[in-house]
Amino acid sequence: xxxxQLLKGVLELAVLAVIARRETYGYEILSTLEDSGFEGVGDAxxxxxxxxxEQAGHLTSRLAASDSGPARKYYxxxxxxxxxxxxxxxxxxxxxxxxxxxxxx
Amino acid sequence: xxxxxxxxxxxxxxxxxxWGMRRELVSELRGHLEELPDGTDLDARLxxxxxxxxxxxxxxxxxxxxxxxxxLRARRLRNVILAVVVVxxxxxxxxxxxxxxxxxxxxxxxxxxxxxxxKPSLGQAGQSVVxxxxxxxxxxxxxxxxxxxxxxxxxxxxxxxxxxxxRLLMSESTTGYPSERPLVRFHPFDLKPGEVRWLLIKxxxxxxxxxxxGVSSTxxxxxxxxxxxxxxxxxxxxxxxxxTFSFPKGCPPPRTGSATP
Numbered sequence: 001x002x003x004x005q006l007l008k009g010v011l012e013l014a015v016l017a018v019i020a021r022r023e024t025y026g027y028e029i030l031s032t033l034e035d036s037g038f039e040g041v042g043d044a045x046x047x048x049x050x051x052x053x054e055q056a057g058h059l060t061s062r063l064a065a066s067d068s069g070p071a072r073k074y075y076x077x078x079x080x081x082x083x084x085x086x087x088x089x090x091x092x093x094x095x096x097x098x099x100x101x102x103x104x105x
Numbered sequence: 106x107x108x109x110x111x112x113x114x115x116x117x118x119x120x121x122x123x124w125g126m127r128r129e130l131v132s133e134l135r136g137h138l139e140e141l142p143d144g145t146d147l148d149a150r151l152x153x154x155x156x157x158x159x160x161x162x163x164x165x166x167x168x169x170x171x172x173x174x175x176x177l178r179a180r181r182l183r184n185v186i187l188a189v190v191v192v193x194x195x196x197x198x199x200x201x202x203x204x205x206x207x208x209x210x211x212x213x214x215x216x217x218x219x220x221x222x223x224k225p226s227l228g229q230a231g232q233s234v235v236x237x238x239x240x241x242x243x244x245x246x247x248x249x250x251x252x253x254x255x256x257x258x259x260x261x262x263x264x265x266x267x268x269x270x271x272r273l274l275m276s277e278s279t280t281g282y283p284s285e286r287p288l289v290r291f292h293p294f295d296l297k298p299g300e301v302r303w304l305l306i307k308x309x310x311x312x313x314x315x316x317x318x319g320v321s322s323t324x325x326x327x328x329x330x331x332x333x334x335x336x337x338x339x340x341x342x343x344x345x346x347x348x349t350f351s352f353p354k355g356c357p358p359p360r361t362g363s364a365t366p
Contacts, residue, residue, distance in 0.1 A: 051167075
């Protein structure tokens, strides 16, 4: 299975995880994801996910001037976003462990 | 493809979304393209604009919107209001023109001055006269402005069924006394709402068109030319008391080319 297919499910968690570390903006989130090994995640998917999380109240955003070019939209995790990240990570870890068991058996 | 072109094509793909949402998405994309290193192949990095828009929708959960409400919300509010105002103004203007073109407030005001030799018609409304060429003739009616705006009365056009020749007179009074006097020679005048004037033809019986022996002709309406704003018209004002001419001896048609008496 292609990595991109698998990634779709966890993209939301990955994005939340990146932003949970510190307030950041779209391009930096993408770069961080790529550097962490999330390759093949489309730019559009990340921006779409950001929009959906913000609409759901898991993220807040503010516009801040940048040194170069137009203002950047900085995202931060809300308490409900933090809960979502916590719960999602636990679920994911559980699935991961179950899968590992199957493979090892 | 340059960045502006790319942004425009993505924006086009998102044209069904509410205007504010679309602007946000497009502005974020514009910011993102600014961050990319110079010379980045946009199609290679982001996929085609169509693909980018589709991925963005899928990830954000933005389904394609259809219907009148979506169509209106996808427009900038300012433009929607502007369009509504323009359409309303054009509609009002068309309505005003149509109304002005059909405005006709002149009506018969109830009084008739028959020729002195007239007698009540047998079996029909109004009075009758026997046509006698060259004998004195008069016929007058009152007209009233029943509308809410002043119109200018321009005259009574000659008609082939006048069966008379003479001067058109009018009353000086605008209150519609039963007696038409004093009368003055007709000149165009403003007829204000509610005002009444006598219009009276005074002259002699004349053959304005050929009539056969023994036939009769009833005058049931009077053409009155008037103007209102830029428009003038000649409606036929229905008369309450029609005048019937009977022609026991007939009446030869006027010779073409000769002046009417």
